[in-house]
Amino acid sequence: MTARDLAGWAAALATLAALALAPVYLDAYGLGLMIGIAGYVTLATAWALFSGPTRYVSLATVAFFGIGAYTVAVLSETLPYPLVLLVAALIGLVVALVVGLSTLRLAGVYFVIFTFGLAELIRQLVTWYEVNVTGTLGRYIFLDLGSEDIYWQLLALGATTILLAWWIGRSRIGLALRVIGDDEVVAAHCGIDIARVKLALFAASAVIITLVGAIQAPRWTYVEPAIVFNPTISFLTLIMALLGGANRLWGPLLGAVPLFLLFEWLSANFPNHYSIILGLLFIAIVFVLPKGIVAFAEKQWKGKSAEAAP
Amino acid sequence: MLVTAILTGLVLGGTYALVAMGLTLQYGIARIMNLAFGDTIVTASFLAFALYSGAGINPVVGLAIAVPAGFAFGYVVYSLMMRPLVARAKDKASLEIDSILATFGLLFVIQGTLFVIFGANYTSYTYLNVPVTILGTNIAANRLLAFALAVLIGGGLYLALTRTRWGTALRAVGVSPAAASLVGIDVNRQARFAFALGSALAAAGGVAISMYQTFTAASGVVFTMKALIVVIMGGVGNVLGALSAGLILGLVETFVATYLDPGLTLAATYLIFLAILLWRPSGLFGRASR
Numbered sequence: 001m002t003a004r005d006l007a008g009w010a011a012a013l014a015t016l017a018a019l020a021l022a023p024v025y026l027d028a029y030g031l032g033l034m035i036g037i038a039g040y041v042t043l044a045t046a047w048a049l050f051s052g053p054t055r056y057v058s059l060a061t062v063a064f065f066g067i068g069a070y071t072v073a074v075l076s077e078t079l080p081y082p083l084v085l086l087v088a089a090l091i092g093l094v095v096a097l098v099v100g101l102s103t104l105r106l107a108g109v110y111f112v113i114f115t116f117g118l119a120e121l122i123r124q125l126v127t128w129y130e131v132n133v134t135g136t137l138g139r140y141i142f143l144d145l146g147s148e149d150i151y152w153q154l155l156a157l158g159a160t161t162i163l164l165a166w167w168i169g170r171s172r173i174g175l176a177l178r179v180i181g182d183d184e185v186v187a188a189h190c191g192i193d194i195a196r197v198k199l200a201l202f203a204a205s206a207v208i209i210t211l212v213g214a215i216q217a218p219r220w221t222y223v224e225p226a227i228v229f230n231p232t233i234s235f236l237t238l239i240m241a242l243l244g245g246a247n248r249l250w251g252p253l254l255g256a257v258p259l260f261l262l263f264e265w266l267s268a269n270f271p272n273h274y275s276i277i278l279g280l281l282f283i284a285i286v287f288v289l290p291k292g293i294v295a296f297a298e299k300q301w302k303g304k305s306a307e308a309a310p
Numbered sequence: 311m312l313v314t315a316i317l318t319g320l321v322l323g324g325t326y327a328l329v330a331m332g333l334t335l336q337y338g339i340a341r342i343m344n345l346a347f348g349d350t351i352v353t354a355s356f357l358a359f360a361l362y363s364g365a366g367i368n369p370v371v372g373l374a375i376a377v378p379a380g381f382a383f384g385y386v387v388y389s390l391m392m393r394p395l396v397a398r399a400k401d402k403a404s405l406e407i408d409s410i411l412a413t414f415g416l417l418f419v420i421q422g423t424l425f426v427i428f429g430a431n432y433t434s435y436t437y438l439n440v441p442v443t444i445l446g447t448n449i450a451a452n453r454l455l456a457f458a459l460a461v462l463i464g465g466g467l468y469l470a471l472t473r474t475r476w477g478t479a480l481r482a483v484g485v486s487p488a489a490a491s492l493v494g495i496d497v498n499r500q501a502r503f504a505f506a507l508g509s510a511l512a513a514a515g516g517v518a519i520s521m522y523q524t525f526t527a528a529s530g531v532v533f534t535m536k537a538l539i540v541v542i543m544g545g546v547g548n549v550l551g552a553l554s555a556g557l558i559l560g561l562v563e564t565f566v567a568t569y570l571d572p573g574l575t576l577a578a579t580y581l582i583f584l585a586i587l588l589w590r591p592s593g594l595f596g597r598a599s600r
Contacts, residue, residue: 276426
């Protein structure tokens with residue numbers, strides 16, 4: 001490990017420690033914002049973990065997020081909390097495997113279509129089950145967890161996700177993913193088991209997203225399918241990851257922080273129009289910054305330095 | 311009960327077939343995966359509702375307004391949004407990703423606009439809600455009218471696509487854009503036209519649906535999903551396949567709603583989709599290639 005790597009690690013750890021101490025110096029509103037940011041940074045990074053290198057656009061973020069949140073709502077009174085998180089993660093994993101096994105062998109568009117309606121399907125199934133079998137639509141979550149507990153859990157999950165993304169980027173599986181993203185035929189000829197690599201990544205990404213939902217659930221106290229399966233969550237995650245750049249480690253984070261703050265401001269000031277504004281913003285990003293700000297900045301910087309040193 | 315289920319299923323299937331035909335034109339010929347397709351449908355439903363309850367214009371006349379409006383909308387969306395994406399796309403896959411993302415944004419713009427204008431409530435209006443007796447069962451006249459319109463528009467367009475020189479040129483672009491331009495077909499123009507035509511069909515379907523179903527500003531996702539599943543079931547770009555698959559889906563949904571539970575129709579749709587993916591990904595009527 002060189003001195004530069006060491007400095008990098010030290011800086012990362014110091015930032016993490018400073019962030020972990022946020023509940024000490026922030027008021028309740030500030031901490032609420034930090035929870036939101038930590039949640040979306042994790043969601044966007046987890047989304048980019050799979051969709052960045054493979055270029056398979058997943059529109060099912062809220063399906064997994066909602067599974068996590070709803071599992072906590074159903075089980076929080078019968079099981080101890082760590083076990084509830086484990087069960088939520090397992091359910092997320094099983095759903096991801098079903099989706100992945102049936103679509104990832106095929107062309108990307110089938111995956112997109114399947115994920116597009118998945119949240120709506122699960123929302124309708126849960127609603128149907130609650131209305132017809134248990135007879136209760138809407139549940140209360142009474143967990144003895146303060147805002148700072150939720151924040152620390154999300155921070156830990158977020159740090160783990162970024163670490164995982166960093167590790168994957170350096171490992172053999174990351175190299176395999178980049179080959180798949182560039183050209184699947186070449187990847188297959190190199191002896192990469194395409195379907196398996198994609199499935200593993202999709203499952204990992206889905207489990208993390210499920211956990212974000214599960215950890216954030218106690219913030220609501222009252223939960224019903226229409227709240228936890230809100231499609232805006234999928235949309236926001238996607239636009240954050242794309243703005244920052246899904247192919248860069250820090251891209252989703254750099255996209256998530258400003259967009260989350262913008263979204264908070266928009267939903268406070270334009271509660272009825274924010275989805276129109278976000279939609280237009282999203283279209284603009286697709287047109288102007290198709291590879292994200294990080295890649296754009298790199299290109300500008302390289303262009304400048306090439307001019308400076310002829 | 312069985313006859314009623316079959317009849318309502320055919321009516322619903324007729325509408326599905328109509329809108330799926332529109333989507334297969336957009337995806338099969340213009341090569342644009344349009345996730346805002348269902349929102350075009352719902353917008354037309356709201357237009358028909360506003361015309362009928364606001365100005366007393368009946369939905370059949372409303373159709374004459376909605377279809378050209380849908381065509382114009384598709385034309386503008388293709389020229390402004392899709393054309394630049396087509397121009398910059400390196401290959402089919404990157405165009406697919408770009409169009410998915412751009413239309414996903416468009417979905418939220420349209421949905422947000424509908425929310426602002428019409429609110430989030432379930433909307434419907436009563437038009438021609440008189441029972442007609444067919445084969446011993448009663449069925450509402452508005453459903454029969456919707457079915458007749460679907461048969462008329464869908465059948466007419468099918469004949470135009472298969473029997474005329476104009477339709478052959480359009481289908482040639484669907485088969486191979488490169489080869490089509492070699493024989494002197496303006497691919498860009500045909501693609502724009504196909505996309506606009508697809509939007510017009512979506513508008514027609516939206517007006518038809520509004521005559522007999524309730525809808526909300528958030529219904530677009532489900533309509534897009536169903537149309538996509540019908541298109542895949544029929545084989546992408548296969549007009550006859552979309553027509554038959556639409557009828558099948560309508561029948562299955564009605565049977566599930568009648569004999570199991572109306573809350574499970576989307577689950578049934580997904581089950582069909584899953585079966586198609588595992589068994590015949592190129593569609594029930596598609597060729598075995600991809």
